[in-house]
Amino acid sequence: MIKKEISKIFRDMADLLEVKGDNPFRIRAYRRASQSVEGISSDVSKMTEKELVSIPGIGKDLAGKIKEYSETGKIGAWEDLKRDVPEGIIDIISIPGVGPRTAKLIFDELGISTLEGLESALEKGRLRGIGHIKDKTEQNILKGIKLIKKGRERVSIGLALPLAEGIVRYLKEEPYVDQISVAGSIRRWKESVKDIDILVTSDEPSKVMHRFVSMAGVSDIIAKGSTKSSVYMNDGIQVDLRVVDDACFGAALQYFTGSKEHNVRLRELAVKKKLKINEYGVFDAKTEKFLGGRNEEDIYKVLDLKYVEPELRENTGEIVASAEGTLPKLIEVKDIKGDLHVHSDWSDGGHSIEDIAMAASRRGYKYIALTDHSKGLGIANGLTEERILAQIKEIDKVNKQMNDFTVLKGLEVDIRSDLTLDIRDEVLSRLDIVVASIHSGFGQSKEKITKRLISAMENPYVDVIAHPTGRLIGKRDAYEVDMDEVLKAAKRTGAVIEINAFPARLDLNDIHTKEAKKLGVKLAISTDTHIEDHFDYMKYGVAVARRGWLEKKDVINTKSAKALIDHLKKKRKD
């Protein structure tokens, strides 16, 4: 993943430049570029200079550095910089509470440039008295190092959201808590988050603060002020709480929802209009007159912008679209009429066909596609051709008992390492819907894996590609796959790409989803349900779709069962 490497180099360069005391705006430019590069869906190494420069935050100079890395595997300026400032200092800056100034101080005075070196110096008391460092700072740095060693990884939204909702419920129990909302990257539904942000309005902020820092599960209080507090929870996740007045709830919610880049853009627009935006509202820059902020909409309105949904606030084109009135009408959970990736106890699911169908019907769905594994996945009790035919009969029986609900006959067929499917076409042709996916040979080359997916799509009976990159967030990286080529092939063949809503998968991800839409590829949002509760994961899949700018019409399981079947039949004919 060359773009990840380049993105990291730019980020690291920003850190080292900061330690050097370089121009802060130059540093910001590197950070911005790092983010931009990471967000690109196509292969940076294949892009021309002209294409590179069209990326926001990439100018001539940085385009040159990207080219240099693509061609030589190195960036001269980065190598030079590392000679000036040791790379290990990046680890030191990553300690909470230690920034570039402190890191530089420690390096200049003691020559320390590694975490281990810093820890042993601290234990020997060598930092005491250097610059601003006294005993309290010393303790804080030690605490920070321990925290890093514990591994402050990003937490998946599937873990963070329930935790955040729990804290909201706990705070809400008190009458002095008026309005309350989760903010930050959770409200934007990012697939993984670094911390939890919560916003409260109250007439008695100090009481709120006290209740917050004394809740169960708090391991450490980072800061406790009159309007803002931060704590670490036992599992290492940080939670920030802000209390504001009712009159500025909207402004604060907008501000704390971010992203930072989105907000910076808004404030730049505000400056041009002789306005000032902060977490307390929109103000006239000169007279300081309050112009709005009770509702989030106020902020956008005053800038002549249409309201931007939180999931879109990443400074990836949403502000321009908002100004032009071309924002998408984002898909919602209630638009979903059925789930197209569901397992039963015929393979590795936990319920009978009838029970899982009833569960889906209770949730208001009109259909599910039963997509048990095929025989290639022996460990999951995958179905042989004979069992598939038997299952078809069983589904017919269940459908007769159901009211206003259809179980579609489906299969999650295995794409084998040799490009073939493990179930014969004659059997596939008997099914309503065939979902194909890779469960083996993850280590194959990018070319090979890409070919496997494309050849599966070229089979007339394959309708959907499930979890197309195979990643498990925090556990297993995506296999190497040329997603550009896969999406183009999807467009060409009419195959649908799945957004797997399982919180550990979220695969397709948001960036590729946006790319798929641009190419006109249709998507399905499915939960990969194995037990009934997994149906509740649909919201995470819809969130990915919303972050990918999808509308109802882009997603096939917003159709009625009949319209869906008609849509799928078209591919088989073509």
Added chain:
DNA sequence: GCCGTTTTCGGCCCGACTGTTTTCAGTCG
């Protein structure tokens, strides 16, 4: 280092909390 219906040069978002230098720098989001 990027960027331009005010600019190709001169800008580049804004505020809270901590520790400690009694007026503010450093860090964070």
